[in-house]
Amino acid sequence: MSTPPEHSLEIHRTIARQHAQRGELDAAEKSFLSLLDRQPQDVEALTFVADRQSARGEHAAAIQRLRIAVQVQRAEPAVWVQLASAQLAMGDFAAAATNFQCALSLAPRMFVARLQLGIALEQLGQSHEALKAYFMAIESARALGRWLDDATTAPALRHLVKYAVNYVNAGRHDLFRRALDPLRERYGSTELTRVERSLAIYFFEQPANIPDPRQKPKFLYFPDIASQPYYPRKHFPWLETLEAATATVRDELRAVLAEGSLEAFLGNTPAPTGQGMLRSSSDQEPAWDAYFFYRHGERYDEHCARCPQTTALLDALPLVRIRDHAPETLFSVLSPGTHILPHTGVTNTRLVTHLPLIVPPDCAIRVGGVEHVWQEGRCVTFDDTYEHEAWNRSEQTRVVLILDSWHPDLSEVERAAVTDLVEAIGDFNQSCEIPVAPN
Known part of the structure; x- marks a missing residue:
């Protein structure tokens, strides 16, 4: 009696998984390819083989398989990420950005995918959107205790995470300083000296040196003004x-x-x-x-x-x-x-x-x-x-x-500057709020 087709598929799948678990990746790939000969839309086989192809630099072939996979499992964010990653490696930054966004619409807190989205957007010349993507990736990771230092960052990501942190620091600093440009041009830099110091403290570029240790502002400290609990x-x-x-x-x-x-x-x-x-x-x-x-x-x-x-x-x-x-x-x-x-x-x-x-x-x-x-x-x-x-x-x-x-x-002038600065910070933070994942 012949083996039913579905049983034959599962035999190939089991053999492929066993090879993969033992680290026999070439053998696992061969078994998954045999499975694909019988079931061309099997997502597990498609993604495994595509991963092996990407590792060899065969990104075009990997992308072809992954396009089939996302059509079969459109609601699976990991497949979209794998496709976008292959497109990023191939230099197709527009397609990569689109597909990272598809993945993030399904799973908004995938911080590595959002980090990769930042790379794609930066390569496309969309510097402000890249800034937001990097910022959101870092905030999402740190909320889970990741990317706080080398010990909480995967070795393969350390260089990129440090780059993103520096990009975010420079980008936000430039964005918020530019919010003060109209007042700076109108009144001169001297009138904004304390505001500039406040911004430097906000970015941890200068110590706050708060004169009264009882005072602990959670957001923005303005230096060189009176500090006391009650005011006459x-x-x-x-x-x-x-x-x-x-x-x-x-x-x-x-x-x-x-x-x-x-x-x-x-x-x-x-x-x-x-x-x-x-x-x-x-x-x-x-x-x-x-x-x-x-x-x-x-x-x-x-x-x-x-x-x-x-x-x-x-x-x-x-x-x-x-x-x-x-x-x-x-x-x-x-x-x-x-x-x-x-x-x-x-x-x-x-x-x-x-x-x-x-x-x-x-x-x-x-x-x-x-x-x-x-x-x-x-x-x-x-x-x-x-x-x-x-x-x-x-x-x-x-x-x-x-x-x-x-x-x-x-x-x-300082009141006007604080108004402009807080609005700029608030606008940026609001634009970077992580959306809720769909049910």
Whole structure:
């Protein structure tokens, strides 16, 4: 009795795999070629033989086989990567870039493939797209503990990874410095000296030399300006106008609270507890809620319309205004028993002001180790790059109006420069966000 065809195929496959496992690659290739004689679209055989052909420099033959393989398994990213890698080796950079992108659309966190995409794009003269590809590859790898140093980088990739890191550092530095060119041309380099130093610190080209070790900005440190947890009122003449409107603002707040239209400050996920951002001193879940007028620079039109007098007041103040970043203005609502654990802010270029509206007993904020007890209608301004925390140990709700304003030591030119710089950094980072893989 003859052997069924499907059994014959599996015999060839088994023999080929056994040869491959023993390192007998020529014999394995021969067995897979025999399998392909019977089943020309077998992806395992196609990719193995193509890999052997690429190793011999027979890239055209490998590409021919891999084109068949991707038609059979279009949803398999590894096959697209193998095809693109062969095209890259052959110098067909346009085809390689297209097929690396196909692979990454299926598996966005394949950082080696994205590194190779960067090579193809650079060879095509698409320097900015190459910059993004290299940056995304490095960030993806480092998020998994890879490419941090030689020990976490495969030997075969070390030279290329170092090249990509240098390319990214130079490219981002040039991109962000060019964002300041219009102001540099208009006002001269001297006016931007501190901004240039801030950028150098951002790139770890200069030490920050922060005078107060309690200050720990997470994003952008601006040098040679005052550093202190709390700031005296004399720097902010507009505080009196804000405080004079306390009763009006509180009336609009009470209407908002009655509607129950708040959202969790920390997002839609359940408030983190334990080692997270919030703790509770009672049996109730901790809650830090918000009613935003602006968040990350985005205006909440419905909320602004609901509180017209508060909005008019805020719109008249010298708030930080940076596209997609600032201002951030809101009613901050801290539920009974809730403790916001110590944390630090992103930059010392801006300061945070609280207008306390509803303050029961046993509520306070601590900034840089210095405790402050809110007083209704009396503003407090602080630098949130100092470690700070807040708590409500009462059985009632605490509410403050929060807003951010420029650090008073920044000149108008420096404020404009920080705005342009942060927008440039933000735009680049947003363009490099890793998409979510399809289901």
